[in-house]
Amino acid sequence: MKIVKPDLFSLWTKICTEDDLASFEAIYHLLGARLLKFSIYYVSSKEVAEEIVSEIFVKCWENRKANLHVMNPETYLFAAIRNQSLKHLRKHNQMHLVEIEDQHDQLFVADHNPQKELERKELQLRLDQAIDTLPHQARLVFKLIKENGMKYKEVAEILEISPRTVQTQLFRAIAKLRIVLSAYRETDHKSSFHDNALSLILILSLTNYILIFCRQF
Template identity: 55%
Template structure:
């Protein structure tokens, strides 16, 4: 497995703020740009607009660098800045009101029939990706930041302005809903082969499949 060395974001930030180091700014941009765009898309659902928002955030950081010397976690600061700019974009260009609501327990099953009959693992990953996208917005963001970006509960809590306990709750709610979707998929695809598997055991087995894929890896 190829090991990719992550840049020291804090060191780059200090060189930007204290030394006006343009090279460090370029390295910071390349290190976080793609992740910030993906994060922004969670909110506004438009990649081109997300690219502009993230670009504007970086430009403002460069222009205000002398006032940002006290930032101790620049990565979290940038994620929060992008989130805030996303909210401003939604308020300006749409009638969408960003609110935190409790979603119902209903889960919409997504048809993932694959005419090419891909391998089961690829089909499962595709199903999960669609299922993650169908989660409530905050649960989806929490799940992706922790799993895909490797962030800690505390970091995600700071970005979303919620408690670490809420982050943990959202993550396990997401896991629960994803396991329901997977169980429905397994029932529909295998009922013709074996209908004797008790549903509680099926749900438990699906949960551990989910856990293995996302937190251990296949």
Template identity: 50%
Template structure:
């Protein structure tokens, strides 16, 4: 029988505010397998993946009093494992890893004016804010695919859900982002930036659908 998913926010509050070791053990047991699969996806070494998970959990316990600001513990651990895995690979190979979502090498150097850099920063800020409004699972699926570059089946294995659920959650996330970005136009909001954001999300939806149709998931 599959263990019911705990309320991570409640567990995290107990850990940070009450030093509750039992809540920490529940958090560890529930997340370990998924986090281990994610680490192993990057480092390809069983022992290294285990060390990365252990180091992150030990550090989180030691720094629990300073971690009350973390609002999405589950997402926090996935990001921490990803970052630590990439850090290990960089140290091992001397290679610099670049987030493909941020890599805009196709643009000429002269395009990076102060105005364009400010616009890109605002675009990413608005998109990140919109992503944070997504339901927990949809947000996690979106970030694993968009930021980590994982495929449907890989995300399904890590989260222990079906590839169809991954697809559904991703499509829902894209649809929700479009609605949020269209409605989020307070005073002073740059209309052109808003339209670019919406276009970005629509493009992401088209690319995602294409990958699904050709079976690349």
């Protein structure tokens, strides 16, 4: 069944034209957590990221009458968070980045089998470690598409790169993850873990083709 995304543009229009506080709160609840994670990729501090997200939303409310031209509020807010995070880094001379754990990102459906649950958690940890080895830009591209379901064009606008560069960085990320996870599989001797690792590798391989047809437009 196709997932219907919230109509952020309608909410944004109500904010700009009707000063609709309920629509403003709705957008915050829909995007706030994801914007916070995105800022943490840059500033490595949850507290600083919270301040940045709050500042951007305050500015959006204060300047709502001038923002009616915005056609894609999601892309607009992600780009604003990126710019503000980079501004913070330049101001404080911080150039290091960290990854954070996504508590809601599940590779496999949990069941009541403790052994399988342990294997699932181990796979998740290894995938997180593999993602952490990606170059910065490839890592951001992978996370924006994988975790936020964005299209190439949207990611390109946020990161200020071309859609072709987004595609290239994504394919490089997937290729490296396949190599890293394949290496894990070769060094493990548990047959059940082999099966799960192989399934994960196949999923990542299929992602190449899925994203080509579903994300580039």
